[in-house]
């Protein structure tokens with residue numbers, strides 16, 4: 634039943650930043666780091682037969698590169714999976730730190746297999762409406778300047794909101810001018826981001842405008858269109874039921890060792906805690922609790938769902954990128 638192709642490991646929820654559309658920064662900075670998963674337990678994961686074909690790790694949460702565990706985690710993964718691809722989102726607000734941590738990681742992983750996405754969200758004017766750290770925009774530019782010569786897979790990212798979508802072409806031009814990649818995602822509500830009260834209400838005209846801009850920059854190819862159609866269905870309050878393979882083909886491990894099918898980390902989808910299984914992932918996944926979660930997912934008990942970053946999904950209109 635399980636064939637885990639990728640893992641999202643939330644290294645740490647610690648984030649000293651400040652953003653409008655995500656409230657992770659509001660968690661208590663000391664409490665949030667207590668009881669994080671022991672790195673020795675993390676190491677044991679790689680004995681799992683279900684991870685034989687795993688080749689993609691997403692290292693996320695708050696500002697994960699600030700965690701003293703980050704480069705150690707990269708080292709352990711790369712040692713066990715020499716051809717792995719590792720991805721991390723960063724704010725770009727700590728240029729020196731991002732540079733040093735990345736240089737350390739490149740001792741263990743090939744530069745082509747290490748991707749950092751820097752949140753940019755548009756021009757300086759738009760940026761400053763959503764990212765509230767002082768001189769954040771300038772710090773991002775400095776981070777790009779330092780990281781680019783390292784030859785890693787570097788992208789700037791934009792989460793499309795009502796107040797920045799006009800900047801879609803701007804982002805693409807910025808990336809091209811700087812010789813780096815780009816990624817466009819869509820705003821979502823999630824318990825983990827503590828932003829369930831920010832509802833994203835778009836008029837039909839606004840949705841048409843966004844779609845036209847995405848088409849103009851050739852973003853909506855066959856692989857990416859399904860994700861936009863999902864976002865649009867959420868904003869129009871018309872989310873269809875779909876087949877979801879999260880949990881069977883991909884898992885999320887939170888900073889404390891809890892395993893979930895996807896990264897909203899809903900209590901009723903908690904498959905078990907790695908600490909209780911001394912890092913034995915196979916035993917955890919075969920437990921009654923985990924199997925019951927898989928049944929809930931199969932029976933769509935967690936739908937309608939708006940976890941836009943979940944990628945092992947087949948919609949009525951096609952497959953999400955992770956299933957293609």
Ligand code: SF4
Nearest residue numbers: 648650652655658695
């Ligand atoms: S979006 Fe990132 S940088 Fe901003 S508060 Fe959330 S975790 Fe921190």
Ligand code: SF4
Nearest residue numbers: 877895935938940943
């Ligand atoms: S349907 Fe949604 S909430 Fe349920 S497992 Fe899939 S992505 Fe997660």
